[in-house]
Amino acid sequence: MNGRIHIQHVLLSLQPGGLENGVVNVVNRLDPARFRSSVTCLKEAGAFAARLRGPEIAVHAMGLKPGNDLRLPLRLARLFRRTRTDVVHTRNAEAFFYGVLAAKLAGVRRVVHSEHGRVLPDTRRRMAAQRLLLRFTDAAFAVSEQLRRDLVSHLGVCEGRFEVIYNGVDVARVARADRASARRALGAAADELVVGSVGRLVPVKNYGLLVRAFARVAGATARPMRLVLIGDGPERASLAAAAEAHGVAARTALLGHREDVAELLVGLDAFVLPSVSEGMSNTLLEAMAAGVPVVASDVGGNREIVADGRSGLLFASGDEAQLAAHLRGLLEDPGRRAQLGSAGHDRVVREFSMNAMIRNYEALYERVAR
Secondary structure, eight states: OOSSEEEEEEESOOSSSHHHHHHHHHHHHSOTTTEEEEEEESSOOOGGGGGOOSTTOEEEEOOOOSSOOTTHHHHHHHHHHHTTOSEEEEEHHHHHHHHHHHHHHHTOOEEEEEESOOOSSOOHHHHHHHHHHGGGOSEEEESSHHHHHHHHHHHTOOGGGOEEOOOOBOHHHHHTOOHHHHHHHHTOOTTOEEEEEESOOSGGGOHHHHHHHHHHHHHTOOSOEEEEEEBOOTTHHHHHHHHHHTTOGGGEEEEEOOSOHHHHGGGOSEEEEOOSSOSOOHHHHHHHHTTOOEEEESOTTHHHHOOBTTTBEEEOTTOHHHHHHHHHHHHTOHHHHHHHHHHHHHHHHHHOBHHHHHHHHHHHHHHHHO
8 A cells, every 4th residue: 555544534424522523533633644534524524513623525425315225335435435535434334234235336445444332232133143244344443441441342253353542632732721701601690600512413422311419419418410412413492491490591502613622621610421332532521621629420341431539420321319429528628629629630641541542543544554
């Protein structure tokens, strides 16, 4: 193979989300002397397409509709041939099924697949199809060790079938954020304690649990408090209704999608990730990088990011009482908040930097392509 390696990144869309943010980070930071990137969105392009830097980064939207699209592999194969793709990198199950078939039809010799968060077990048919198609991939990885173990167990593949490449965050960007500016942007008063989270407002994130736990804590103290949810999604109306039903509507702000998340996080007094399933959360890493104490459900990759009691706090998934107790303890103890926030920041700097992630991606692509 001569010249730069052309990577075709295949995913559902570039609508705002953790996986999509990770794709943008990788595409923008790969060494341009060694790699060229294109992005294929099976559905629509999405808002994050505007964040891709460089005129040569092409974004292709394929218009996938609900249900099985039997013609899509053929259309993808034509695209891969026309763009002279060297490596197809599919992300998560839907992109994998269509992308691997298309790569083989197009004669693309190298395929990489990655899993960024998966609710398992999947249906028997889908797991059997993935087990079969994994034979035609050159490398596969998960973004956490727990997700890797779950995939190996549920798919029934050998231990070495999946590697692990952790997500990374831009610690320098988060470090430049100003707390006073962030507090103003969040609408927080000087004496107000702000609890927040960032993510798609979808069932798997379990934000209803956070609303209920926040209401418990807010009802037990006279201290001014605010709950901030940054992100958008189909559960926005139901979460607003839940805040009203639990008497905290006036203390709850649903800010919708924001492009300045990294700058806003430093304004929080506690960050909560209550997901029922998680791969490797970028927003959890970013909150820790910002020095904000974090509370996360003990699922997926969260336990690999958070050393419970040392760099953050974990709670059993779905345990409203435990989450409320963790929050109340943090909000009543500024020294504990400072200790956990500092330890979390140091952990991200050591183990989850953006530079480390990019080095791992580049090494993988070169190993596969060469």
